Amino acid sequence: MTLNRRTFLGAAAAAASLSAPMVRAMGKPRVVVVGGGAGGATAARYIAKDSKGAIDVTLIEPTRKYYTCFFSNLYLGGFKNIEDIGHTYGGLAAGGVNVVHDWAVGVDRDAKTVSLAGGATLPYDKLILSPGIDFVEGAVEGWDLSAQNAMPHAYKAGSQSELLKAQLMAMPEGGVFAMVAPPNPFRCPPGPYERVSMVAHFLKQNNPTAKIIVADPKPKFSKMALFQEGWANHYEGMVDWIGDDFGGGNVSVDPNAMTVTIDGEETKVDVCNVIPAMKAGRIAELAGVTDGNWAPVNAADMSTKADGDVYVLGDASAQGDMPKSGFSANSQAKVCANAVRGALTGSKVFPAKFSNTCWSLIAPDDGVKVGATYEATADKIAKVDGFISQTGETADVRKTTYMESEGWYSGITADMLG
């Protein structure tokens, strides 16, 4: 009886593979996802969920708990605890994803295998990389990864966020908090400025004579009018933003002396948050799918220009108009999941549709947002339509916007991790 049933299933699988040429003879098609963040977790979850067991999905992620960068600024400001932004992978495992806690250290695109730090080699039919970002070496003079304890980036959440918070809390009365902001493109365009707002909020409560200096290599930034209005309203005189026009891009740091030199002028600081220039997470480069700092992808399905069986999602991809955000990575992951499933099982593939909204908190109950919709064109993901919060909005509107961001956080974490 059992034998008959097996034989029957085998025949069915062989028949199915006629319409799905990617399927390896008899075996289930295999998808390996590298990186369990906003892009990777969502892709793994959706492929497993929607293929109902027809595809083998393995997720490679070194950390056992994913701390979201989103809302990590609210943690700095005292609106969240660190545990509020940490999430385990139990939900994904329960949803049928094979979660492997290890690092991917190499990709052999000819053999179609991924090698792990622990020694294993995993074969794939489709490989999805969503490794987030790494920092460009030598981007900020005087800083490298060995200095990240003295001058944290806190641009990958978790221990770095906790470190920055501890340093913020230990600042002497009337001390100086410096930030070196990154050049474009970088993850979360409003992120550094939401952070300035949250640090200012914390200082206003606990250390009101302290100052914040921002050295920025850009002449302008995301939601600039909204942030500057908010800083003037809530934190008057506390924030000194030095843009490129005033030498903000000409910066070096000395992590031993705790000094920052902006356009030739050296300042002794108490905390220095260095957010260097970014590039795709290193595994994308090791896989040979990057061109310069990022991995160019096809807008219709997020497959790389270099290899149709390798996909790159989220921050690591060069896709066109979408900002590097958790929302974008999640949106791209669903388009990719649909396409990968279609390619492997012959399920229906619907046209790509993308969207993004980024909320930022400026002060208690003072939330703002910016968002847009996007479509796939032949050469990129192109913006269709967008909106942004307005300066001078009423307190009610701002509060509703903040409440919405709380709802969004619950929504996206559930959508990623089950």
Next chain:
Amino acid sequence: MVRVTQILGAALVAGLATLGGAAFAQGGNVDAGAKVFKKCKGCHQVGKGAEHRIGPHLNGLFGRKAATYEEFNYSKGFQRIGGGGLVWHAESLDAFLENPRAMVSRTRMSFPGLKKAEDRANLIAYLRQFSDNPADIPEADPTAQGVDHDLDPAILALKGDPEYGQYLSGECTTCHQSAGGDDGIPSIVLWPEEDFVLAMHAYKSKHRIHPVMQMIAGRLGDEEIAALAAYFATLEE
């Protein structure tokens, strides 16, 4: 005496320019409006000494933001729409009265709406008397528009493809939890399909206020909205 408020010449043109719709204005008849108001009386009071009952009192309605009486226990839907910036004017009242559910999902106002533009115009003219400057009628707040906010029955009759809806729902579930959570962002699972379709089309036509939803709905076609409604209506919690 029958008082007929008539919208005239220049005021009409100036007023309509700010409404954004090609509304056709007619006068509203206050006395006829008083008769229409009988349908509302079970829950709402208006005029001297009016108090909150099942619904809030309706004095000073024009120019007031929705859901602003702190002492009144509004539904979540109403609180959100007030926070989103809905202000009561003839135009918004007209849209709301035609189909309350289209504008405010899950309102506790269990009233199917006034399908006849004339009834709405009359009711609005009647209510306008109890706002601060009734003498301004019609200049301050055009009292009546014959705008059609109701959906084409053919759109409501569309049968959505749930499989397509499932794919499209990915755009919703980044914010709206598929398990139905409701904190800051409303739950959209297990809604009657018609409510879903009405709400989405009201965003598309910008009668419902919310920049994200207007943007998302704005590029969804009739079939796509039907597909989403079909999918979410049957989603298991």
